[in-house]
Amino acid sequence: MMRWLIALDESEFSERLIGWMRTFPHPKDTVVTVLHVLEPLAVPETAGAKGQQLVRQQQGAMVEALLDRARALLAQSFETVDVILREGVPSQEILHVIQEHRPDMVVSGMRGFYQAAGFAFGSVSQRLLAYAPCSLMLVPGKVTPGLGLRVLLATDGSPDALRAAGLVRDLTGVREIVVVCVVRPLGAAQAVLDRFQHDESRTMRVDLLRSRRAVARKAIADTVEVLKGVPGNIRTVVLAGHQAEAIVRAARRDEADLLVIGARGFTGVKAVALGSVSRAVAQLATCPVLIVKP
Structure with a gap:
């Protein structure tokens, strides 16, 4: 119950x-x-x-x-x-x-x-x-009720993100789920790479971005596995940019009825952290936001 x-x-x-x-x-x-x-x-x-x-x-x-x-x-x-x-x-x-x-x-x-x-x-x-x-x-105040939700599910592969996926899986009447994961820009790592020779710096930059994209694809794959058996259509998208801005922008572009995100994620190099991102998403989003806590 x-x-x-x-x-x-x-x-x-x-x-x-x-x-x-x-x-x-x-x-x-x-x-x-x-x-x-x-x-x-x-x-x-x-x-x-x-x-x-x-x-x-x-x-x-x-x-x-x-x-x-x-x-x-x-x-x-x-x-x-x-x-x-x-x-x-x-x-x-x-x-x-x-x-x-x-x-x-x-x-x-x-x-x-x-x-x-x-x-x-x-x-x-x-x-x-x-x-x-x-x-x-x-x-939000301007929400419009309707049947058949289009859900945008943000993931980083963390336990909280997978728990959010489980909640979405159990919702009835969802017509489409868009699973997104964000590849962060290099940020401070770029300043470190700039200290190396141009060719070496470029190679390391490509390897680092490739590694981050692989983490994002793994996070999406794990999330889709949780959603297995959902009757609605499932799409997956790897985004690039700052997490909260990229997630909210995707929700607006896809005209999502509901944006779902875990309350916390991994930190450091293990994954694209959602952590404080859920708070920023709630502030920026124009559609209802469901923040799933343990």
């Missing part, structure tokens, strides 16, 4: 996020919990005690209507939908609920959520990326 936690706010993007989740492929017995954190209102003292109470009552009524609508819409796709209402700082309360309920995945807005109170991507989403112990899906 899967447990998903959907964090909503009072912005217009919540409606779109609910629409996206209604069509998102999921196991039949998935339990969904909708969470809203009610922030304390700074009502001017000039409003008086009665005015302050009236404002808070109106806020509470609006939130209750939001949660009732969210529950009704999600109940059309999920068998079990629960609702939690908390008060406090959104990022802190969301993390508290995660610790209490231990969901398999948290779904939140990528941008726009809590923006009126200064909670843009740099706060809530960043804290969830850093501290949520489970997988995290960040959904």
Whole structure:
């Protein structure tokens, strides 16, 4: 049984996020919990005690209507939908609920959520990326729900990347999976190679790039092996450039509906590290991003 936690706010993007989740492929017995954190209102003292109470009552009524609508819409796709209402700082309360309920995945807005109170991507989403112990899906405000996902799966062959591939394999209704791996530019290694004679430097540069491309092809092959048996079409692409930029550019070019990436990867020379790349991808992407954690 899967447990998903959907964090909503009072912005217009919540409606779109609910629409996206209604069509998102999921196991039949998935339990969904909708969470809203009610922030304390700074009502001017000039409003008086009665005015302050009236404002808070109106806020509470609006939130209750939001949660009732969210529950009704999600109940059309999920068998079990629960609702939690908390008060406090959104990022802190969301993390508290995660610790209490231990969901398999948290779904939140990528941008726009809590923006009126200064909670843009740099706060809530960043804290969830850093501290949520489970997988995290960040959904942009302009997302368009639809059936039959085109998924771009970024890999480096690391355990986290292969775990992400396993999650994609288990999704239903995926019409295409594009598996990509990025070959990094030489970077600092170029400065070292420049110290050698021209012919020797060129040979070493070619060998180094060839080695990195071989690592990328091996990472893709291992990922495709995990995806074996998936009914949808699978394509593979070796990209060149800086990891996050290349991955996001590929997702835009292929019009991906969902970008999936592992939370961590190998470091050093063993593979093309995803590590901090997942954070950069979440900040740059224009489509929903699913960051798979252990």
